[in-house]
Amino acid sequence: MIKKRSHHCGLLTKQEAGTEVTLCGWVAKRRDHGGLIFIDLRDRAGIVQVVVAPESAGEAFGLAEDVRNEYVLRVTGNVRLRTAETINTNIATGEIEVVATDLEVLNASKTPPFYIQDGVDVDENVRLRYRYLDLRRPEMQKNLILRHKVTKLMRDYLDTRDFIEVETPMLTKSTPEGARDYLVPSRVNPGKFYALPQSPQIFKQILMVAGMERYFQIVRCFRDEDLRADRQPEFTQLDIEMSFVDAEDIMEMMEGLVAFIFKGALGKDLVAPFQRLTWDEAMARYGSDKPDLRFDMELIDMSAAIAGSDFKVFNAIVEAGGQVKAINVKGYGNIARRELDGLVEFVGIYGAKGLAWIMVNEDGSIKSPIAKFFSAEQLQAIVQAGAAEAGDLLLFVADKPAIVAQALGALRLEMAKRRNLIDEDKLAFAWVVNFPMFEYSEEDKRYVAMHHPFTSPRDEDIQYLATNPGRVYAKAYDMVLNGTEIGGGSIRIHRKEVQKEVFSAIGLSDEEAKEKFGFLMDAFEFGAPPHGGIAFGLDRLIMIMAKRPSIRDVIAFPKTQSATCLMTQAPNDVDEKQLRELHIRTNVAKKEHKE
RNA sequence: GGCCUGGUAGUUUAGUUGGUUAGAAUGCCGCCCUGUCACGGCGGAGGUCGUCGGUUCGAGUCCGAUCCAGGUCGCCA
Numbered sequence: 001m002i003k004k005r006s007h008h009c010g011l012l013t014k015q016e017a018g019t020e021v022t023l024c025g026w027v028a029k030r031r032d033h034g035g036l037i038f039i040d041l042r043d044r045a046g047i048v049q050v051v052v053a054p055e056s057a058g059e060a061f062g063l064a065e066d067v068r069n070e071y072v073l074r075v076t077g078n079v080r081l082r083t084a085e086t087i088n089t090n091i092a093t094g095e096i097e098v099v100a101t102d103l104e105v106l107n108a109s110k111t112p113p114f115y116i117q118d119g120v121d122v123d124e125n126v127r128l129r130y131r132y133l134d135l136r137r138p139e140m141q142k143n144l145i146l147r148h149k150v151t152k153l154m155r156d157y158l159d160t161r162d163f164i165e166v167e168t169p170m171l172t173k174s175t176p177e178g179a180r181d182y183l184v185p186s187r188v189n190p191g192k193f194y195a196l197p198q199s200p201q202i203f204k205q206i207l208m209v210a211g212m213e214r215y216f217q218i219v220r221c222f223r224d225e226d227l228r229a230d231r232q233p234e235f236t237q238l239d240i241e242m243s244f245v246d247a248e249d250i251m252e253m254m255e256g257l258v259a260f261i262f263k264g265a266l267g268k269d270l271v272a273p274f275q276r277l278t279w280d281e282a283m284a285r286y287g288s289d290k291p292d293l294r295f296d297m298e299l300i301d302m303s304a305a306i307a308g309s310d311f312k313v314f315n316a317i318v319e320a321g322g323q324v325k326a327i328n329v330k331g332y333g334n335i336a337r338r339e340l341d342g343l344v345e346f347v348g349i350y351g352a353k354g355l356a357w358i359m360v361n362e363d364g365s366i367k368s369p370i371a372k373f374f375s376a377e378q379l380q381a382i383v384q385a386g387a388a389e390a391g392d393l394l395l396f397v398a399d400k401p402a403i404v405a406q407a408l409g410a411l412r413l414e415m416a417k418r419r420n421l422i423d424e425d426k427l428a429f430a431w432v433v434n435f436p437m438f439e440y441s442e443e444d445k446r447y448v449a450m451h452h453p454f455t456s457p458r459d460e461d462i463q464y465l466a467t468n469p470g471r472v473y474a475k476a477y478d479m480v481l482n483g484t485e486i487g488g489g490s491i492r493i494h495r496k497e498v499q500k501e502v503f504s505a506i507g508l509s510d511e512e513a514k515e516k517f518g519f520l521m522d523a524f525e526f527g528a529p530p531h532g533g534i535a536f537g538l539d540r541l542i543m544i545m546a547k548r549p550s551i552r553d554v555i556a557f558p559k560t561q562s563a564t565c566l567m568t569q570a571p572n573d574v575d576e577k578q579l580r581e582l583h584i585r586t587n588v589a590k591k592e593h594k595e
Numbered sequence: 596g597g598c599c600u601g602g603u604a605g606u607u608u609a610g611u612u613g614g615u616u617a618g619a620a621u622g623c624c625g626c627c628c629u630g631u632c633a634c635g636g637c638g639g640a641g642g643u644c645g646u647c648g649g650u651u652c653g654a655g656u657c658c659g660a661u662c663c664a665g666g667u668c669g670c671c672a
Contacts, residue, residue: 031637034628049632068624088632111623114606121607125664178672198672225671226596348670349598452672506672550665561665 010046240531287409292483311373489534
């Protein structure tokens with residue numbers, strides 16, 4: 001007799017012993033002893049052992065003999081306590097088993113290309129092609145469930161604080177400033193294109209003008225740029241905007257949100273407020289605007305210690321406005337020469353032309369190819385500045401400040417990994433505040449907005465907008481967790497004059513500004529409230545919470561590094577007819593690539 | 596666009612200075628097995644060595660090109 005599912009496999013306990021249950025799930029494993037068959041049956045909740053024996057199961061036994069991995073079964077049977085010798089402590093339901101009385105094969109399955117279990121080491125090609133099997137693995141299901149929990153907690157937290165979730169358009173206007181847009185041709189407007197949003201930035205600001213006061217949206221965003229472990233062409237943001245607040249109000253609200261999420265989803269208590277670092281300080285001490293604060297190894301400025309030496313290389317760089325900085329890799333004075341050569345190459349990736357080193361031997365003597373350029377006193381000063389003790393290794397980069405920061409910042413992370421200094425259980429939150437408003441683009445020969453051009457300059461810096469954009473700092477803040485930027489936002493400009501000055505500072509003429517953002521400028525003339533907000537990268541946040549190395553593991557159907565989907569084969573060729581309707585002709589030779 | 600790593604049975608992989616029939620584990624198939632949970636025993640099938648071209652008497656191995664995946668620099672307001 002066919003019965004409806006009564007329980008989940010993974011949730012059965014000793015409580016159910018002696019009762020009849022009906023389970024539905026997939027065959028994780030079959031162990032056939034000839035006259036007795038064990039089936040590990042798996043559903044979303046977990047695994048339970050089903051025992052099929054001729055004396056209790058009758059005709060079900062015959063069916064069980066032909067069952068294979070990943071067959072879909074419905075099993076009715078009686079829950080029984082296992083005898084002491086047969087208890088399996090490795091699974092949650094190991095103290096019980098289900099003695100089948102009836103079994104129905106709901107569907108057969110081909111032999112899967114890989115094991116449906118955790119910790120499998122399978123090529124990403126195969127995992128992505130058979131994503132539905134990859135997602136059937138418990139750890140992947142756990143990731144998606146965690147993601148669901150987090151977005152629910154976000155909605156709960158924001159709802160109780162009077163935020164309104166509003167949807168903004170997916171088909172919107174291209175704004176070439178910033179990342180490349182994904183474009184969508186318009187059939188009814190020949191030759192014209194929509195852009196998929198890089199973020200709902202302008203819409204959420206307009207929602208503030210509209211008087212929503214507190215807005216949020218869990219929203220897909222699109223950027224047509226190269227992919228990374230933590231970058232996908234479509235990704236999800238928790239987008240937030242508030243009126244009548246300052247930066248502190250927003251940061252405080254977001255600390256509360258993050259604490260609520262970590263408590264609710266992982267049971268972890270966070271200590272707020274988080275550490276605050278100015279951008280200048282973060283760059284100086286860690287060489288990064290998203291420092292990993294789970295370990296120390298700060299960058300040390302050696303300019304004073306090396307002053308007056310005979311080392312022409314260092315002197316020339318300092319005279320040209322450069323820096324000499326170092327990190328102290330504790331206890332690594334015994335590094336192999338070969339590895340040291342590798343480090344020179346490593347910093348080269350980031351534009352550093354060299355890497356100098358000083359080892360402090362166990363007897364306190366110095367070993368270094370640059371030691372000869374310094375007097376004994378100078379060497380002593382360098383060792384002291386670097387707080388180097390016997391057995392330590394000092395690594396120096398001398399270059400323009402940006403390159404020193406980049407190279408030494410990356411080297412700091414690399415050495416921490418090699419020295420195993422990173423506590424994977426640690427959660428190091430911080431705010432990086434006071435970003436520069438602009439950075440100079442060598443490529444475009446002009447200043448560009450570091451955050452985005454709607455970010456408000458600090459009040460005291462507005463006076464320099466026209467004369468010296470380089471010294472203007474912004475009311476911008478990033479939330480950093482374990483060296484990853486998980487959120488970034490700012491107080492916005494709500495006055496038209498200031499917005500105009502900012503546009504002009506980045507070389508945007510009145511006409512261009514009007515053409516690109518005229519509707520925003522117009523809106524600002526109708527009582528725009530002071531406002532600000534933030535956007536969190538949901539994928540990155542979940543990635544860290546799930547302790548995964550890539551956001552691909554927390555996105556159900558991610559793209560490969562070349563932005564394709566191995567399961568659906570997107571993107572693909574389309575019919576001539578479709579292109580004609582869209583008034584589009586490509587200049588790519590047919591069948592030139594891809595098969 | 597640059598640099599780096601990898602591509603060998605379904606899967607994970609070994610493969611030496613180029614040399615006979617490309618080896619293992621696991622999975623799969625068949626037979627046996629009533630307390631296993633990485634079940635066990637016996638037997639078996641399964642490979643265009645990513646693709647194309649070149650060097651060579653001979654290429655999984657060397658060279659060139661190319662495709663795919665991953666990492667990374669640039670890029671990502």
